[in-house]
Amino acid sequence: MSFPPKNVRARLTLWYVLVLTSILFVYASLSFFLLFLNLRHNLDNLLKQDYDIVRSITEIRPDGSVRIDSEDDPLFKERWVELWLPNGKLVFQNKPFTGPGLPPHFSTEKITGGTSFRSRRLGNNDRIRVLTGKTNIEGKWLFIRVVRSEEPLRHQITKFGWILMLTLPLAMVIAGIGGYSLAKRFLAPVDQMAKKARKISGENLQERLPVVNPGDELGNLALAINELLERIQKYFLRLKQFTSDAAHELRTPLTAIRSIGEVSLQNQREAGYYRDIIGSMLEENNYLTHLVDSLLFLTRADSNAFKVHIEPIELYPFVERTVEFIKALAEEKNQSLLIRGDKQVRAKADRTLLWQALLNLIDNAIKYSPENSSITVQIIPAGETHARIDVNDQGPGIPEAQREKIFDRFYRVDKGRSRDMGGSGLGLAIAQWALQLQGGTIRVESRTGKGSSFSIILPV
Numbered sequence: 127m128s129f130p131p132k133n134v135r136a137r138l139t140l141w142y143v144l145v146l147t148s149i150l151f152v153y154a155s156l157s158f159f160l161l162f163l164n165l166r167h168n169l170d171n172l173l174k175q176d177y178d179i180v181r182s183i184t185e186i187r188p189d190g191s192v193r194i195d196s197e198d199d200p201l202f203k204e205r206w207v208e209l210w211l212p213n214g215k216l217v218f219q220n221k222p223f224t225g226p227g228l229p230p231h232f233s234t235e236k237i238t239g240g241t242s243f244r245s246r247r248l249g250n251n252d253r254i255r256v257l258t259g260k261t262n263i264e265g266k267w268l269f270i271r272v273v274r275s276e277e278p279l280r281h282q283i284t285k286f287g288w289i290l291m292l293t294l295p296l297a298m299v300i301a302g303i304g305g306y307s308l309a310k311r312f313l314a315p316v317d318q319m320a321k322k323a324r325k326i327s328g329e330n331l332q333e334r335l336p337v338v339n340p341g342d343e344l345g346n347l348a349l350a351i352n353e354l355l356e357r358i359q360k361y362f363l364r365l366k367q368f369t370s371d372a373a374h375e376l377r378t379p380l381t382a383i384r385s386i387g388e389v390s391l392q393n394q395r396e397a398g399y400y401r402d403i404i405g406s407m408l409e410e411n412n413y414l415t416h417l418v419d420s421l422l423f424l425t426r427a428d429s430n431a432f433k434v435h436i437e438p439i440e441l442y443p444f445v446e447r448t449v450e451f452i453k454a455l456a457e458e459k460n461q462s463l464l465i466r467g468d469k470q471v472r473a474k475a476d477r478t479l480l481w482q483a484l485l486n487l488i489d490n491a492i493k494y495s496p497e498n499s500s501i502t503v504q505i506i507p508a509g510e511t512h513a514r515i516d517v518n519d520q521g522p523g524i525p526e527a528q529r530e531k532i533f534d535r536f537y538r539v540d541k542g543r544s545r546d547m548g549g550s551g552l553g554l555a556i557a558q559w560a561l562q563l564q565g566g567t568i569r570v571e572s573r574t575g576k577g578s579s580f581s582i583i584l585p586v
Contacts, residue, residue, distance in 0.1 A: 134316075135309045142305035147298050154290045161286055165279045166255070170243055173257035176205050176272040177241065184209065186264040192217045206254075206273035217268075245276060252277055315344045319351070331359040383407050434476045434564050441505045441513060442469040444477070448484050449503060455489070459497045463488070467505030473513040473584035476564045480584070483560040483568070486553040487517040487580045494521035495577070508583055515582040524572040532570070 183195045192209055209218035241259035248254060253276040260269055315338045326333050334352045339345040390403040442465070449463050456463050484503075491501045499520040508514040524532060532554050557580075561568050565585060572578035 135306065135313055138309040138313075139302060139305040142309070143298055143302045146301045146305075147294075150294055150297055154294060158283070158287060158290065162279075162283055165282060166276075169255050169274060169276065169279055170257070173243070173255060173272050173274055174241075176207070176274070177257050177259055177270060180205075180207050180209075180270055180272060181259075181261055181263070184263055184268070184270070186266050190266070192268065194218060208269075208271040208273075210269035210271065212267050212269070253280060255279075312344075315339075315348070319344075319348055323351070326355065328362065331355065331362055383411070434479065436474050436476055436564060438472050439475050439477060439480070440469075441471050441473055441515060442467065444480070445484070445503055445505060445515065448481055449488065452485060452488050452492070455492050456501065459492065459495075461492060461495060461497065462500045464500060464502045465505075466502060468507060469505075471505050471507055471513045471586075473586050475566065475584050479560040479564050480566075480582075483557040483566075483582060484515065484517070486557040487582070490553050491517050491519035491521065491578075491580075495519045496521070507586075511586060513584050513586050515584075516579055517582075518577065518579045520577040523574040523576055524570065524578055525574055 180194070185193045185195065187193055194207075194209075205220065207218065207220040208216065210216055241257055244256050244258075246254050246256055254273050255276050256271060256273050258269060258271045260267065262268075315336070318338070319335045322333070322335050334355060335348045337345050337348045337352070340349060386403055386406050390400065445465055449465060453463055488501065488503065495501055501520070502516075502518040504516040504518065506514050506516070558568050561582060561584075567583045569581045569583065570578060571581070
């Protein structure tokens with residue numbers, strides 16, 4: 127296995143074992159230290175008891191010599207006791223141990239008062255704990271020293287240390303097995319999601335990942351991926367529909383051009399006939415060019431390829447120039463294009479995108495309004511933060527059930543008439559995208575048989 131392991135389950139197990147081992151090591155060290163302190167504290171208490179007993183049974187004879195009443199007591203003989211005069215003279219010594227005596231410097235050790243504890247090592251490497259105290263007995267100062275072996279304490283500490291050294295690796299093994307099992311159990315939903323995700327393709331985008339527990343992190347991840355799949359499915363279906371509609375729209379003029387060409391080649395005709403044929407082909411070519419330009423615009427919009435340049439725009443002169451550009455189409459149908467509104471209204475927008483959106487709305491109004499009708503473009507403030515451009519026509523109107531669909535690509539309210547008018551069903555979709563790219567919106571109000579009103583809303 128490589129280090130660090132690439133498998134998440136193995137990495138989680140490794141971290142679990144390392145963290146648990148560190149905790150156990152700290153806990154074992156602390157336990158070892160506390161046990162040592164507790165055992166030595168107990169030993170010191172025993173030495174204090176020995177000291178008090180020796181002090182209580184020590185007598186000063188009339189001749190100044192020192193006597194201990196319980197010299198024949200077998201329990202007393204188990205203790206190691208020394209009595210010293212302040213001048214350094216040893217007046218009593220009890221040696222229950224077989225090892226050599228205390229080092230020479232012990233005899234000359236001076237104590238200023240009270241008691242003190244020290245640990246020493248004998249010549250045979252045995253360790254002892256020594257309590258030395260200065261006391262006054264019947265007006266005479268003495269040094270009392272009591273000694274106990276530390277070997278039982280060391281033996282218990284060593285035994286406890288071996289137990290820790292043997293159990294710690296066992297605990298690591300158990301932690302590794304347990305950690306791996308827990309990691310495998312908790313990561314099982316990830317394996318299920320991975321298996322399900324591998325089965326999802328373009329043919330079954332409706333499939334979703336299993337959500338075991340929507341309240342935990344893995345469930346939240348599965349929900350997020352399912353939401354992503356939902357968006358991908360919608361985009362894929364829209365792209366599929368868009369491709370199908372685009373192919374259909376392109377096939378119609380291409381078929382017309384091919385049919386016109388094949389028919390014109392069958393017989394020898396006069397020059398006027400061929401001019402009409404070429405004119406028809408050019409009309410279909412213009413339609414194809416317009417359709418391709420529209421598709422390219424929407425493709426760039428979908429891919430966020432537009433560089434939007436927002437700037438303040440005086441709307442009235444801008445609308446005048448747009449109307450002047452498309453006015454010839456209205457004149458062909460004897461329609462009048464009127465501009466009304468506040469000449470001081472300004473807005474923040476991208477000139478190219480706004481021109482594209484407004485041009486499509488006016489073009490639609492001209493196409494669907496009857497001859498000898500009027501089309502009004504009105505500029506009005508919309509509160510303190512927005513401005514509005516309304517394009518009002520006198521066309522047949524839009525049924526209420528279809529008002530939400532008119533901004534879909536290739537959608538036509540009247541499928542029979544739109545193709546004859548040169549429409550591709552992309553004008554309103556382009557207008558909506560052009561406004562959305564610059565932070566604007568578009569709304570529609572319509573009554574069947576009484577025309578429609580499209581509103582462009584922009585921030586001021």
